[in-house]
Amino acid sequence: MAKFATIKEYIYQKIESGEWPEYHPVSSENVLAEKFSVSRMTARRALQELSEEGLVTRTRGSGTFVAPLKSQSALLTIRNIADEIRLRNHRHHAVVQVLERVPAPAGIATALQMQVGSEVLHSVITHFENGQPVQVEDRYVNPTLVPEYLEQDYTQCTPHEYLCEVTPLTEASHLIEAVLPSKQLMILLQLDAAEPCLQIQRRTSGREGVVSQATLTHPGSRFRLGGHMTFKVAR
Amino acid sequence: MAKFATIKEYIYQKIESGEWPEYHPVSSENVLAEKFSVSRMTARRALQELSEEGLVTRTRGSGTFVAPLKSQSALLTIRNIADEIRLRNHRHHAVVQVLERVPAPAGIATALQMQVGSEVLHSVITHFENGQPVQVEDRYVNPTLVPEYLEQDYTQCTPHEYLCEVTPLTEASHLIEAVLPSKQLMILLQLDAAEPCLQIQRRTSGREGVVSQATLTHPGSRFRLGGHMTFKVAR
């Protein structure tokens, strides 16, 4: 690992563990350079990149400090839940609840642009972050585009990852809403009482048509969706 | 202007004007250093930052090339609520509940990157679709950037529209979550029972800093957030 990267890891760990709370001063470039026996420019790079990633804020003349609002910098890009969890240095695991071939239910067939009643592939998977369920992924897949969807092991690789490999995705559309979970969802999410849930419906398409339709349900108390966009000029 | 910034401008202009199309090679670090009479490390920084901004791609051993830029910012466009309602051919009207100058509450000051306790402008507005409340907009504005914010008539023009006119916005970040509404919100939204609400926190920034922080609360039963994005294929 590159030297600047080890320094980044060091600081990242301090922040992640809570040892350095919000606004806590981060060692200065010179101190870090001394501590890790590197030049100031190398220590500087570590702080610089952490700053670009939004973990620390820097002010000339004053110093470097742990940034407020922890880790809400996840772009609202198509990222799968597993990556997001691993990015937070948390453990992820998945439990496959359903993996079957079924006649397409009412709305699904139209969403997938298929004939009503034709067969589609269906999976229900619960995703856990540090042992706690944070997402139920209820997904329907077009079997003509992804015939071997049911033969995969989704404890090792998320459906999204598999779909990305098999068919190049070009578009996605989302519908986000706040709902109360059904009894079924409450069980899967291990919720004692009904609490607001963030429900994302995502439809992904490739060049050959609609590939998949997923309904992702998150308990409101355990999940926030962060997004960032820049209005670029020109281009 | 810093030297590395001049080089960035130079390359930016080449790309924007079309003189350097997609995949066109960009002058190497050494060539740029020679051309602008700077050290290689300075030329390097220009290319580095352009790469981080996604305008060029760099490959070790090969070189730097103009990135195959397609839809950079066609991310999730959260439209103005009034436009959205009118787009559906529905009636929109707004009721201004609060319009005041107050000391910045705890989290707001830091969100606006201002000193705690300094004064900020505050508005609370309810938006109606066909006579039914669909959004409570609770907004704090930086008074140094938008001094006349309180003098506008927000039944005619939404705060978002006014802010866009007054200050060119460059960035926005969002945080979306599902929550239960407070009593206050329930009254404003005319909700009989507590139901899940979609809450969007939006922070918009211009070139001079954070302009405004808004909390938009929608009743889950009356609102869904739609988004569409196309993403570029890796090459």
Add this chain to the structure above:
DNA sequence: TTTTGAATGTTGTATATACATTACCAGCGT
């Protein structure tokens, strides 16, 4: 007491240099 100003520490920019790692290509031999 208030203001001024100097000292110090921190980040920002810039330079010159060294070596590592990789992509690409020309030239070689088979």
Add this chain to the structure above:
DNA sequence: ACGCTGGTAATGTATATACAACATTCAAAA
């Protein structure tokens, strides 16, 4: 035609140094 090899050029990492710009602190001066 094919594969191998080495050279060249490009980016990636790291170092040591210098100075600029800014924030904070504290002591001296008004």
